[in-house]
Amino acid sequence: MTPQYILDPTLDPSYKGFPHHAPTMRRSAVGKQGWNVLRGDLPLPLAVIRGDALAGNLKWMQDFAAGHGVGLAPHGKTTMSPQLFRRQLDEGAWGLTFASVVQLRAGVAAGAQRCIIANQVFRAIDLQGIADLQRANPGLQVAFLADSLAQVELVAAWHAAHADATPFDVLLEIGVAGARTGCRTHAQALELARALRASAATRLVGIECYEGLGATGESAADTAYAQALMQRVRAIAEACDEEHLFETDEILLTAGGSAIFDLVADPLKMKLSLPVQGLLRSGCYVTHDHGTYRRFLGAVAQRMGCGHGLHAAMEVWAAVQSCPEPGLAILTVGKRDISYDLELPVPIFWCAQGSEAIQGAPPDWKIAGLNDQHAYLRGSGAEHQGLRVGDLVALGISHPCTTFDKWRWMPVVDDQYNVRDAIVTSF
C-alpha cells in the first residue's frame, strides 16, 4: 500500500511555477483550484503536461509492447514522478526500470514490485540498500546489470561478509565496441555468465542491452545495427541456456526501447528451456517531445507503416520580457527551466498579452540560444512583428528527461490550459 505522502504530497509556493499567493495544498487539490495558464493564474516560466497526450502516450506504448508480446518496464529516470510511476503500472507495465538505488527506492515507494536497475551495482551501501528494500518488501524483485568479473568480485565480497544475505538477481549486459558499458565479445559474456552462475552472491536471471546510443534515425543503418546487436544478445542467451547458467523461473531479455523500439521488440521473444519475458525499458515515451524523439519516432512510424500514437505532451510556457532589436524577443525561460542537452527548444504556440487565443508559432521563429534564465527567440520579417512584451510563447522540448529534472512539480492541463491535475518529481 503506497502511503499518501508519496502519491499525494503537499505543494506550496516555494515550488517554481506555483502561484505565489496560493496556500499549501495537497497535490490532488491542485486540479480543483480553477487555475488557467493562459489567464495568468500561475507564474512563468512553467512546464506543463497536456493531459490527453499523456494518457494517450501511456496507453499507446503499453499497447505496442503487448502487441509485440513483450512487457514494458518504463525507465523511471525520465520523470522520477510517483504519480507517473503509478499510472505506468496501472496501465499494465511489467515493472519499472531505474538507474540507481535511490531511484529504485522511489519506485518501490510508489508501488513497483518488479524492478530493473539498468546499471552496474557494486558498492556496499547500494547492495545493502537493495537487501534492505527486499527485506522490507517481501516479493520485491530487483535485477541489476553486470558486465565484468571485477564487479562480480565486489558483489561477492560484500555477500560473503553478510551471512544473512540472499543472492542478487543479475542481468548480463551486452555492449558494443567503442560504446558504453557491457561485454564486448561473446566469449567475455560467457565467461562472466559462468562466474555469475558459480558465485553464491549472484543469480543470472537474464540478458540486457541498450541500443539507444547507436541509433541514428536512419532506418537502413538502424535496422542493420539493431539486427546485429540483437543477434548477439540472442546467441548469448542461447549459449547461457545450453550451459544452464540461468538460475530463475523466467529468463528476462531486455533492450532499451527508447528511439528504435520497433527494431528490438520482436527479437526479445525467443524459445529457451525456460519461459522468456521480453522487456522494453522506454522512458521518454511518457511525454514524447518536439525534437530528438519526434525525429526518431518519425522513422519508427515509417517502418511500422501505420504511424505511431505518441504525441508531444510537454510544453514550457514563458513570457516575452523584452523586444530589444528587430527580429529578437527575449523570453523569461532559460537553462534552469528547459532541456538544452540534445537540441534547443522550439517555439510552437503563442498568445498575445491578455488574450487566451492560441496561435501557431510562425515557421521562421527559432530559439537561437539560452542563458540561465533567458531565451533568445529570433524570427525575421512580417511574421515576427506581432510579438510584444507580455505575449506568451510555448516552447516544445527535445529530450524529456532534462526538462523533467528542472521542475519539482508540473500541472497537467487540458486543451484550454485549465489546470486539471498535477504531478511531482523527486530528483
Place this chain on the structure above:
Amino acid sequence: MTPQYILDPTLDPSYKGFPHHAPTMRRSAVGKQGWNVLRGDLPLPLAVIRGDALAGNLKWMQDFAAGHGVGLAPHGKTTMSPQLFRRQLDEGAWGLTFASVVQLRAGVAAGAQRCIIANQVFRAIDLQGIADLQRANPGLQVAFLADSLAQVELVAAWHAAHADATPFDVLLEIGVAGARTGCRTHAQALELARALRASAATRLVGIECYEGLGATGESAADTAYAQALMQRVRAIAEACDEEHLFETDEILLTAGGSAIFDLVADPLKMKLSLPVQGLLRSGCYVTHDHGTYRRFLGAVAQRMGCGHGLHAAMEVWAAVQSCPEPGLAILTVGKRDISYDLELPVPIFWCAQGSEAIQGAPPDWKIAGLNDQHAYLRGSGAEHQGLRVGDLVALGISHPCTTFDKWRWMPVVDDQYNVRDAIVTSF
C-alpha cells in the same frame, strides 16, 4: 526572524546522495553523523562542497567588494540555498539578487531585506507577488529591471487597477547591441527614465547593466569592452541625475560581477547629487569552479597583480562502474548530476577502491562525454592502467549554477571528506 524550517529543514533518503538507511533528520544533524564520503557512507554520485574553500570564497569576494568601495548583492539563482543566502548576508552582503519572484520569495524567507530582481517584471501575478511580500515584510526593498516603454505600460496598468499599491522601485537596464535585454542607446534610456519618473507606478532608483555575456577572458578585449559599457552606464546615470529622474535617497549602480568583476567595480563609484551605492551581483564565486570561472579568474588575477582568493569548492564524486576497453572507464555520474552546459567536467582526484588515500588525476584523464547517468573517462598509457571497477573519481565542474540545480542537498566536507555540515537547495 527566519523560521526554522527554512534554515534547518528535514532531510531524508529520498534526497539523492543521502544514505539509504539514514533516518529522517534535521539538516543541522547531518554533520553529527560521522559520515565520510571516501569510506563509502554515502551513495554516489554525490556533489560535495569543501567547507574551507566555501568559507574562504564567501569572505574573499565580500572583502573584494568592500575594498573597492562597492556592495555585494550575490545572485541567488546560483545556489538557491537558504543556508548559503544566510552566510552571504552574515558575511556582509548588501542584499541578494534574484531572477524571478519565486526566487525572491526564497531569499526573503532566508532573511534578505534588500533585493534586486535582475530581470524584467511585468506580469500581474508577479507584481502582486512583490506587493504581497512587501506588505508582509515592512522595510523590504525590491528593485527590478525595466528596459522598455511596453513593460512600463504593463506595470502602470496593473498599478492603476490596484488603488492601494505603492510604486515599484525600478532599475533602468542598459544593454549592448546584439546582446540580451537592456536599452541599446543613450536616447532610448533617457526616454525610458523620463517615463519611469512620470509614472505613478514606478520610482527610478538606479541603473543596471550585465557585462558577463560579453566577457571573453582576454584582458585587452575585456578591458576595452567593460570601459565602453561602464562609460555608457555612467553617462546615463549623470543624465538622469541632471534631470532629477531618480526618486530615491540612494542611487543604485549595479553590474553583474561574475567573470570580470575587477573591470566593473571601480566605475560603479561616482558622485551624483544623491549618494550612490555601487553593487556587484556575483553569484558563482560561492563555489568557484574548475572550468570557465577558473579561466576568467586567471585573467582577473593577472590584472589585479595580486592573485585572487577564490578556490574551487564543489566536486562531484562517482565510482568506476566498468572498464570495458583499454583507456576507457565508465563512471556512475551523468547529465542528471553535473554541469555540462559550458564545458564537460574534469577529473581532479581519485581513490583506489577501499582506500581513502587521495591521488591527483593524471593530466591525460578527461571526461569525453556524458549520458544521463554515465560519464566517459578517457585516458591513455601507463597512467591510466590503475583505474578499476570500484575506484572513486572526483570531478571538478564548470559553471556552478547548473550543478547546484541537480541536487536538493549537498554535504559540506572537510579535507578528509568527513561530512561536517549540509546545505539544501530550492529550485
